[in-house]
Structure formats: structure tokens, C-alpha cells
Amino acid sequence: MSTREEIIHLGDQLIRDKGFNAFSFYDISKKLKIKNASVHYHFPTKSDLGLSILDDHTKKLHELIEGTATKSPMVKLNAFLSIYTKIKSEGRVCLVGSLATDLNTVDPKMAKALKVFANEILEWVTSILQEGRTKKVFAFQESARTKALMIISNMLAALQLSRLTDEKDFYVIQQTVIKDLKS
Amino acid sequence: MSTREEIIHLGDQLIRDKGFNAFSFYDISKKLKIKNASVHYHFPTKSDLGLSILDDHTKKLHELIEGTATKSPMVKLNAFLSIYTKIKSEGRVCLVGSLATDLNTVDPKMAKALKVFANEILEWVTSILQEGRTKKVFAFQESARTKALMIISNMLAALQLSRLTDEKDFYVIQQTVIKDLKS
DNA sequence: GTCTATATTCCGATAGAC
DNA sequence: GTCTATCGGAATATAGAC
Numbered sequence: 001m002s003t004r005e006e007i008i009h010l011g012d013q014l015i016r017d018k019g020f021n022a023f024s025f026y027d028i029s030k031k032l033k034i035k036n037a038s039v040h041y042h043f044p045t046k047s048d049l050g051l052s053i054l055d056d057h058t059k060k061l062h063e064l065i066e067g068t069a070t071k072s073p074m075v076k077l078n079a080f081l082s083i084y085t086k087i088k089s090e091g092r093v094c095l096v097g098s099l100a101t102d103l104n105t106v107d108p109k110m111a112k113a114l115k116v117f118a119n120e121i122l123e124w125v126t127s128i129l130q131e132g133r134t135k136k137v138f139a140f141q142e143s144a145r146t147k148a149l150m151i152i153s154n155m156l157a158a159l160q161l162s163r164l165t166d167e168k169d170f171y172v173i174q175q176t177v178i179k180d181l182k183s
Numbered sequence: 184m185s186t187r188e189e190i191i192h193l194g195d196q197l198i199r200d201k202g203f204n205a206f207s208f209y210d211i212s213k214k215l216k217i218k219n220a221s222v223h224y225h226f227p228t229k230s231d232l233g234l235s236i237l238d239d240h241t242k243k244l245h246e247l248i249e250g251t252a253t254k255s256p257m258v259k260l261n262a263f264l265s266i267y268t269k270i271k272s273e274g275r276v277c278l279v280g281s282l283a284t285d286l287n288t289v290d291p292k293m294a295k296a297l298k299v300f301a302n303e304i305l306e307w308v309t310s311i312l313q314e315g316r317t318k319k320v321f322a323f324q325e326s327a328r329t330k331a332l333m334i335i336s337n338m339l340a341a342l343q344l345s346r347l348t349d350e351k352d353f354y355v356i357q358q359t360v361i362k363d364l365k366s
Numbered sequence: 367g368t369c370t371a372t373a374t375t376c377c378g379a380t381a382g383a384c
Numbered sequence: 385g386t387c388t389a390t391c392g393g394a395a396t397a398t399a400g401a402c
Contacts, residue, residue, distance in 0.1 A: 021204040022288040038368050100343035101284045105205040118347035153340035160283035164301035221386050
């Protein structure tokens with residue numbers, strides 16, 4: 001992995017671990033054993049880094065969408081849910097949740113990229129649910145978009161809430177989402 | 184309202200507007216037209232202020248629980264949901280969501296108080312749902328605690344997600360929560 | 367691409383006068 | 385209870401050498 005890629009990777013972890021406003025370029029330089037100024041060579045400003053992290057997430061989302069395009073709705077749903085399972089195993093929260101709470105403090109370009117990213121997730125999950133209902137794999141009463149909002153809300157908040165109530169509550173919520181879709 | 188109370192009030196708004204790590208004592212002193220040092224007189228450290236804000240929320244939660252104790256489950260549920268409606272009208276997020284994403288950066292006392300607060304909300308909503316099901320006002324298949332986790336997740340994340348997709352999505356999610364409980 | 371060195375700004379916090 | 389003044393530290397960011 002190039003230094004640039006390592007910085008993006010570390011920055012992403014730090015945002016989802018501590019929040020965008022609580023990590024510094026020093027945190028990254030320390031871990032990579034380079035100097036503060038070297039991080040600034042790759043990303044002149046913190047917003048530049050934030051934008052690149054969002055671009056990276058968007059790119060990986062596209063890869064996941066394309067990589068599962070020919071699979072069944074259940075496999076696609078599991079691919080979506082697995083994103084959160086992995087984040088939970090790291091003890092972190094998701095990028096959308098972390099940056100949404102900081103939205104009023106980030107620069108407009110980052111806010112814009114975040115909105116695009118969140119809407120692409122919403123559209124993907126909506127399409128998965130729509131396809132699943134058509135194929136009689138999923139059952140739900142609301143519009144597919146509304147159901148997608150409910151499920152994404154559950155997963156996003158499951159990461160945050162289970163930090164406070166009980167770590168197991170993440171899985172309680174995730175399993176309930178799955179069970180609810182099948183009945 | 185005393186200066187101390189005004190500081191708590193402003194600090195609460197700032198946490199839910201920008202996040203705990205993005206506001207400063209200067210933000211508060213500027214608004215109250217007093218000096219930085221005066222804020223420190225009331226709250227020696229930022230953590231002291233954070234703790235007092237959490238105590239204030241906990242106290243108000245207790246008042247709401249006691250004030251609705253003799254009401255119907257539907258009225259209690261509406262009291263719970265109205266908390267989020269009000270937050271949405273201010274364009275902010277809830278205290279639990281804001282601080283959960285910052286959890287790894289706050290001092291242990293604040294983390295502890297936040298966990299107590301979140302669990303009290305969970306217990307309250309659980310008891311509302313339990314009572315509502317017993318009285319045949321609500322219908323759901325999961326345990327009352329699990330259903331409470333789902334609903335709280337939906338509302339917490341509705342505030343965050345609707346900042347990014349569409350402000351109206353907050354109400355879409357809220358209405359779906361209500362409708363789903365009645366079927 | 368990485369370094370040393372530094373400029374600048376901001377923030378949390380405290381001492382001591384009024 | 386609020387003020388002026390200030391300390392110490394941390395963070396973003398840049399200049400210029402290697």
C-alpha cells in the first residue's frame with residue numbers, strides 16, 4: 001500500500017473511531033512513522049484528506065454493488081449487512097454516522113460528498129429490497145425506499161447505541177432486521 | 184435562567200449542533216457576552232460541563248417519565264417521539280447519537296453517565312411497549328426490549344440520516360415507526 | 367517524498383484583581 | 385461572579401533544505 005493509501009486508510013479508521021474533529025495529522029504521522037509535514041504533502045488540508053476518504057468509500061461501494069450485481073437479493077442484503085458487522089468487530093461506527101453528527105463543522109465539499117455517498121447507499125438498498133419483494137424473497141408493506149430508510153437507520157444506530165447499552169445489542173438489531181424482512 | 188443554567192443550555196445545543204469536540208468555551212462566552220474565564224468559574228473543565236449537561240438531560244427524562252406515568256401507552260409513545268420531533272425542528276441530532284460517535288474521546292465519567300442515560304431511555308421505551316402490548320394497543324413479535332432497540336435506533340438515526348438524504352425522511356421514518364406498531 | 371523548523375491560531379485552563 | 389492577562393499545549397499549515 002502506498003503512503004497515500006495508508007494515510008487514507010488510517011484517516012478513515014480515526015474518523016470512525018474518534019470523529020473527524022478529534023483526530024490530527026499527528027495521529028497519522030505517528031502511526032506511519034513519518035512527519036506531520038509529509039502527511040501535508042499528500043493532503044494539503046484536512047478537508048482534502050476527508051474528501052479522499054469519502055471518495056475511497058464511494059469507490060468501494062461501487063465495487064461492492066457491481067460485484068454482487070448478478071447475485072440473489074438475499075446475498076446482496078447480506079453483503080450490505082456485512083459492512084456493519086465488520087465495523088462492529090472493529091468497535092467503530094460507520095462513516096455516514098460519524099460525519100453526519102459533525103456535518104455543521106466540515107467544509108461544503110465534504111458535506112456534498114457525504115450526501116452523495118449516503119444517497120447511493122440508500123438507492124442500492126432500495127433496489128435490493130425492490131428486487132427481493134418482486135422475487136418473493138422479502139415481504140414488507142412500505143415503499144422499498146422507506147423500508148431501506150428503516151433498515152439503514154437500524155444498522156447505523158445499532159453501531160452507536162450498542163456502544164452504550166450492550167455490545168450484543170448490535171446483533172440483536174441486525175438479526176431482527178433480517179427476520180422482519182422474511183415475515 | 185441563571186448563568187450556570189444558560190451555559191448548560193448552550194453547551195447542550197452546541198454538542199448536538201457541532202459535536203463535543205468542535206465547540207469551545209469561547210463559543211459559549213461569546214453568546215452569553217461574558218468571558219472565557221467566567222465559564223470556567225461555573226465549570227472548571229469541559230468534562231464538568233459535559234457531565235452537567237448529561238445530568239440535566241437525565242433529570243428532564245425522569246420528569247417526563249413521571250409526568251406521563253398515568254397516561255396511556257400511546258400518549259407515552261408520543262411523548263417519546265416528540266423529543267425527536269423537537270430536535271429535528273432545531274436541525275440538530277440527539278445527545279446520545281452525538282456523544283456515541285465521540286465516545287472514545289470523552290472522559291470516563293462522561294462515558295459512564297451517557298451509558299446510564301441511554302439505558303434509562305431504553306428501559307422507559309421497553310416499559311411503554313410492554314404496557315401497550317398488554318393493553319392491545321401495540322402489536323409486535325419481538326421482545327419489548329428488542330422492539331425498543333429498533334424504535335430508538337430508527338429515531339436516533341433518522342435525525343442523522345435525514346441531514347443527508349432529505350429532511351422529510353425524518354418524518355417518513357417516524358410515521359413508519361408508528362404505523363408499524365399498530366399493525 | 368520526507369525532513370527540520372516555524373508561523374499562526376485556537377483552545378483549555380489558571381492566577382489574581384475587582 | 386466576572387474581569388484582565390497569560391500560560392502551556394495542540395493543531396493546521398507552510399517554507400525551504402535534502
